[in-house]
Amino acid sequence: MNALCTSPASCRAQGESAETAGTVVWDDGGMGEDLLRLPDPPAREPDFEDDFAVPQLRKDRWVDHYLPHWTSPERSRARYDIEGSGLRLRIDADQPDWREEDAPLRVSNVQTGVFSGPLGSHRGTHRHRSDGLVVRTETPERLLWAPTAGRVEVTVSASVDEGCMLAAWLVGTEHQSEGESGEICIFEIDADADAVGEGRSHARCGVKAHSDRRLTTDMTEVVLPLDASKPHTWTAVWGPSGTIIGCEGVMVKRTRQSPTYPLFLMIDLFEIGPRSDAETSYPKIAHVHRVRGWDALDQPETGAS
DSSP states (O other): OEEESOOOOOBGGGTBOOOSOOEEEOOHHHHGGGSOBOOOOOSSOOSEEEOOOSSSOOTTTOBOBSSGGGSOHHHHBOEEEEETTEEEEEEOTTOOOSOGGGOSEEEEEEESEEOBOSTTOSOBSOOOOSSOOOOSSOOOOEESSOOSSEEEEEEEEOOOSTTEEEEEEEEEOOSSOTTOOOEEEEEEEEOOTTTEETTEEEEEEEEEOTTOTTOOOEEEEEEESSOTTSOEEEEEEEETTEEEEEETTEEEEEESOOOOSOEEEEEEEEEESSOOSOGGGOSEEEEEEEEEEEESSSOOOOOOO
């Protein structure tokens, strides 16, 4: 893999920039045997699996709100359908901003749990803003899947709709401690013309520290020889020896850092910026085809460096 000395794109939905690292180009035509393959998944059934084959979203797997404790239910609620190809996340023309303070920003998200402190407190999952997030909707704790280490595979088709971003994150639950707030960014894919195209797409991945002083934000932009609007599988493997992230079985990011506490999986479609002028631009969509996850049993070493 070639490391080029350019800055990664800002993580727009989080309002923060990556502190380190450059662009990694995966040139499938020219790299050949130099590509690093991901380790095989465990030889056992997944601890968490959903191919969205039933007509309703499984409530024993997913919370269909984006961080509901920091806002109101009508603003956090996801818009989605389940169809033959899986879960279709939508941004609709009438969808409200997630919070008035963050406008313009709309999101449809599913996540594998939720935690909040009492109404008016600053306790809750993913305190990703430093400007005073306060619990507006007290939310019962639900830990549907929150591994401390393991492997997750997310198969998606990214959006190509104006202003959108599809992302998947593993974020600290924070139900045990406010400091357990780090994040593994499996991918963030903007729907820009330069970011998603036939035969070549861009994405961001890595680790974000947020309020965890044990971590350092380390994000990388990767250039992939594929059309991210078509189905493709992203993988994260994390544990005591570090974190590796890959796409279609090829490693694109490796670090010695890894959160060591329970993490929720979040998969979200954002519309960032002003609404499109024409109502015919909506719904804006992305697809989640399949998710598989294994808790940290018999996990191979990540070999992170």
